[in-house]
Amino acid sequence: MPGDPLQPVLGGPVPFDATASEIESRAELDLHLATKSLADLVILGLRLDLDPPDLTDVDVHGALFVGCRLANDDVEIDLIRRGAHLIPPFDARPYPTHPATLYTPEDLAFGFPAEGFAGMYDTQVYDHFVRHGGAGPDIREAIAQRLHDAGVDNALGKALAAWVHARGRAGAVGIMGGHAAPRGSAAYRMAATLAWRLASIGRLVVTGGGPGVMEAANLGAFFSTRPATQLGEAIDMLSAAPHFADHDPYTAVALAVRAAFPAPSTPVTDVVGRLLHGGLALPTWLYGHEPANLFAGQIGKYFSNAVREDSILRLSRGGIVFAPGWAGTVQEIFQAATKTFYQTDGPSGAFVFLGVDHWRELPVEELLRPLLAKSPHGDQSHLVVVTDSLDEAMTALAAGSGDMYTTPARHG
Secondary structure, X not given: OOOOOOOOOOOOOOOOOOOOOEEOOHHHHHHHHOOOEOOOOEEEOOEOOOOOOOOOOOEOOOOEEEOOEOOOHHHHHHHXXXXXXXXXXXXXXXXXXXXOXXXXXXXXXXXXXXXXXXXXXHHHHHHHHHHOOXXXXXXXXXXXXXXXXXXXXXXXXXXXXXXXXXXXXXXXXXXXXXXXXXXXXXXXXXHHHHHXXXXXXXXXXXXXXXXXXXXXXXXXXXXXXXXXXXXXXXXHHHOOOOOOOOHHHHHXXXXXXXXXXXXXXXXXXXXXXXXXXXXXXXOEHHHOOOOOOOOOOEEOOEOOHHHHHHHXXXXXXXXXXXXXXXXXXXXXXXXXXXXXXXXXXXXXXOXXXXXXXXXXXXXXXXXXXXXXXXXXXXXXXXXXXXEOOHHHHXXXXXXXXXXXXXXXXXXX
16 A cells, blocks of 8 residues: 555655545645545545544534554544544555555666566566456455546546547547557557657547557657657567566566656656656556556556446547557457447547558458448447558548547446
């Protein structure tokens, strides 16, 4: 849990934010304590056992303490008697019950310098996930995981709202594709270059947070304020460890690239600044055997793969790029097509398929065009673009910049 010297302080120190009903830092709590009221507020994940605040004369009616550690049982009993509600943290878990912020690459890689891939935070959580049933956990673990994912949902919604406030509603662009594309491959370089171009014109790049094409896309966004030559140098460095199955060298060279080409030192409170340098990644511990993608600016890591996949597609209203991929990518194509067919999340940008030969072998165009032509919202078949040209891809994506979807549904 945060506060444990053996675990990262996830997301760094949490600032005040614009969410008037939620308290996510001790400084914000102290501001409310001065008014003698926490009535109907939500207090998220605070260590109130450290330098315990005096709550005895504070109005706590309707207050909801989620994942907070309190000084002792007497404090908990007193709060409940006076009308507060408590959802205690779950002990013996390496992840927070209700994270107040999205993850950073530093969070997920915490522990790597000393203990390697096996000892880093991301791997420790995955190992716990596997030991407790994986996708079929017992009820206690299931509740803890769903609380965690609800916290990620909440943090994601606030991060996107901050982006829209600062950058406008131009749609985010999702970049999907094979997780096994080696670093330095043609598919990897193409995805990185396209993401670099998209991020450089102010679009938010969204990926599934894994290796291969997804890492390439976040890498391109990470380099969006640097010249293309430096992006090429970084890919050459990464190519020394091309395959994600080589966990330790794969992670080590990613950290070396980040050290060689550091992002601007934006404070952890500047979620928009972080999104500008690396975009957004939404990975899952269901695939936790894959090393963490360490180039996204902000990371919403979920236990539930279904929630994570739906979130990626729901957010990518400005278009989706499908680089060469197989079963997982094809699944995402038709999930996205269903959303576009019914416009469940609003109008859609283009479906850009990079790699003509690959997408002829998997004939998605022949299936998608007649399907989307019959949409109840009018013929959507023009959204399908199959190309080898990054210029053509950019033109299609620029023409279809739907508004960003900023209010993720709550799950769990």
